[in-house]
Amino acid sequence: MEEAYDCCFSIATMITIFLLVVVIRVVYVFYRTGKPLSSKSSKPRSTLIVLGSGGHTAEMINVLSVMQKARFTPRFYIAAATDNMSLQKARVLEDSLADEDKKVPAEFMQIYRSREVGQSYITSIGTTLIAIAHALWLMLRIRPEVILCNGPGTCVPLCVIAFLFKVVGIRWSTIFYIESIARVKKLSLSGLLLYKLRIADQFFVQWPQLQRKYTRSQYVGCLM
């Protein structure tokens, strides 16, 4: 009888210690998120670029074309499975690069969508779980050091997984979120989630009205 009691007690103790460690680790991750990286180096960082239909990909390509590619390599592009144009536009950008920027070829991947437009909410639960599992699979493969995203729904599961990787210690991915130029007064749903959950390391907005409303964001002017 006493042995059973000791056994339960030590299991309870272990669980408590484990939860405590997790909480401390999560608090630490929130504390470190948003602080510039301490090491200053010119080493290139592997970069995940999340593309999305509509203006999202166009805006992302615009930013990438000005970036020093040698610093952000290897590059991984992810777009939703039903988005045909985005990866194509990314390929055109990569093909147009100078040879020294093409030494490490970019990779292009598609990810399952959580929910298609008009899909019933019941089946959406299943498809969302599949999408999360797929996102986890891709992120375990890529483990990027930098994530660039600007709003499509696909970026939320990827960024949440990146946050979990920070907690567990799989990889510290610096997440840069650039809200779309089309968002002037209100954030997109993805932006709102990542802002409120404090998941993005840096949250950029293109209009001053948004910066005034969301004071932890940074106003960077119009990119287009």
Add this chain to the structure above:
Amino acid sequence: MREIEQKRITVFVTVGTTLFDALVKAVDTEQVKHELLRRGYTHLLIQIGRGSYSYSYIPHKCEGEGGSLVVDYFTFSSSIAEHLRSASLVISHAGSGSIFETLRLGKPLIVVVNEDLMDNHQSELAEELAERKHLYCASPQLLHETITDMNLESLLPYPAGDAKPVITLINRFLGFPDD
């Protein structure tokens, strides 16, 4: 006998990849066409969009007999850059891609917001740019009034965007040396 080239002053209408019959219908009215003609436009070219369903509205083509506006349309093109370039006035749906592509070419632009769209965040951008006098913004119902009252000379050129500020911040955050 050499053909005299007809001077083309074109109005280009685009709905992008969306379905926006309300805009096509509004443009294809006698009122609007008459007003465009009165302002000196000779040609009206409408990109009506494509879909797997049959369109509820097809515009009336017109050869321009009797000095009327020449009207033509097409469904979709992989790039409308050429059409934008040769237009003297652009009337577009409120997609940011269309808007900025047109503004970058320095063309006068009327943005028409699709009120049937469920989540209409697009109107925020059109309204902000209209407030800054870079374009005119209208609903399909007010398109005629907007064309009648517009003063294209009063539009201000849109200053080119710049991605360098955000890239500088990203570089600094990651510890890359400043250029």
